[in-house]
Amino acid sequence: MIKTIIIDDEPLARSIISEYLQHHPDYEVVAECNDGFEGIKAIQIHKPDLVFLDIQMPKLNGFELLEILDEQPQLIFTTAFDEFAIKAFEKNAIDYLLKPISRPRFDQAILKFGTGYQQALPNSTPAKITESIEAEEQNLERIVVKNGAQIKIIPVQQVIFLEAYDDYVKIHTKDGMFLKNKTMSSFEKQLDPKNFIRVHRSFMIRVDQLSKIEPLEKENYIATLVSGDKINVSKSGYARLKQTIGM
Known part of the structure; x- marks a missing residue:
């Protein structure tokens, strides 16, 4: 099973991602988190293969969460706005999903991840991710x-x-x-x-x-x-x- 964590402060967004994942039986949602603090704890405990990570969250946003992690799992970003973030992460994340997330677009991201997962492709390090942000932030x-x-x-x-x-x-x-x-x-x-x-x-x-x-x-x-x-x-x-x- 592919261990998956959903980190998003919007219950509806978490629900939609969880629902879409039910159509992919190889994926198991091991935790749902509504802020970055919960997300860090869940990642440390479960060591997931894939994380759906929102960018704009209270307390600790997606950018700040990445800076704290010692080891980064594979990521698919979710965002409702902030086009600069989309451009920054295109080269560093598996994919990004723009809210509202459609089922075909979600399945495309899962397919993209599945290919990389089977080939055991390494993802970018937290340092490289944050360096991409710095050019815009x-x-x-x-x-x-x-x-x-x-x-x-x-x-x-x-x-x-x-x-x-x-x-x-x-x-x-x-x-x-x-x-x-x-x-x-x-x-x-x-x-x-x-x-x-x-x-x-x-x-x-x-x-x-x-x-x-x-x-x-x-x-x-x-x-x-x-x-x-x-x-x-x-x-x-x-x-x-x-x-x-x-x-």
Whole structure:
């Protein structure tokens, strides 16, 4: 049996997918979830072969769910809008279904998955999926991180500065530091440039957290934040900072 999970905040959408799957006896629905938090737990418990994943959901949306997963199952996305997401996922997911979902279109997606499943085709990693989103998504409003067994949602207004750390980024907030498996370049593309400036290859600061900036050596500078943290500022970073805050 092909283990399947449906993650969608709309009961009608879950019901339709479940009903359509009854016409495919090789598929077993092992869980139905109405938000991203339930979806993550279900994926960890059941380790499904296929997930029908809605994009726009309360609490934790489909994009954020993917960022949290360590291993990603095969995916068929479902969405009622957000055309940019459809374009982004065409190359990374098995398929996408635009609501309202018709039976012929659903069967086409199942056939598409069945071919890949039989050939054991690997799906894209969560990192590749999220990289596709980043080209379209801007002005990030919150950052979702995995904090031990818990999931924490950090509004960007609570971020003091970001620090590159190998393959991760340290997110410094008043509540402490959190690690995110993402690149500084990704954050640079997604965070509002009016509020966040990359002042060094290893640092990005929230502009309103800057207290003062002083020369260091050889056209390098040191920035002091309201929190008291000292941040290295490169020549190019200093130029960006000057341009943004009108120094």
